Amino acid sequence: MPTTTLRASELATPPKPPVPLLTRPLTSKELEDALRNFHGSYYVEHPFHKLMYEGKLTRRQFQGWVANRLAYQRVVPRKDGAILSNCPDPEVRRQWIQRIVDHDGTRAGEGGIELWIRLGIALGVSREEMEDERHVLPAVRTICESYVWFCKSKPWVQACASSLTELFAPKIHQQRIESFPVHYPWIPPEALDYFKSRLVQAPRDVKHGLAIVQQHCTTVETQRMAFEALQFKIEMLWSLIDVIHNAYKE
Secondary structure, three states: OOOOOOOOOOOOOOOOOOOOOOOOOOOHHHHHHHHHHHHHHOHHHOHHHHHHHOOOOOHHHHHHHHHHHHHHHHHHHHHHHHHHHHOOOHHHHHHHHHHHHHHHOOOOOOOHHHHHHHHHHHOOOOHHHHHOOOOOOHHHHHHHHHHHHHHHHOOHHHHHHHHHHHHOHHHHHHHHHHHHHHHOOOOOHHHHHHHHHHHHHHHHHHHHHHHHHHHHOOOHHHHHHHHHHHHHHHHHHHHHHHHHHHHOOO
């Protein structure tokens, strides 16, 4: 009988990361290089982002993106709190807690979440609509919550490894800073404040997170766990932008 082969959706999954087949533990440098080699699977390669940097997004698509991604911004300090609750090392906790401060600020009106809300306002979404999350899609919320659950339920070092998508984040932030004024002159300059802040914070976070993984992931088993964690985070971010992309297609 004739058979039909389903042609996979181009947007269904990110490009498969090059997970090494480990026959021995990698050296610290080899481990870092292998983690960095995941860059080709990062969601900067998603068609939505390609449209963004080519100047092809509509105002509505921009607004849908910023309103929905607030759900992710808000789970970041929660997942960091989960990592802290599982981490027995006070020195790690002293440094990791800065990530929560970066997002929440030390008082109302500060921090990365507030900057993201201001980005939404700059793109034409009211503060009320941003803060009450009325536009957040159910799938987006579920995807974001999966990240919190991952960091609650996995060993703390593996949860730290999932944060290493920050290895690739400066590129995406820089692209936004450079492309928005060129392609979207209606976006005010202050809308870029969040991305500028992450150009400073992300490299610091990478240095700390990478050092933790290099120190604690020294066996084949623990290094596989690190790769699995980074792959999970890559797939989570890809799923997030894929839902937004398909929900706001023009």
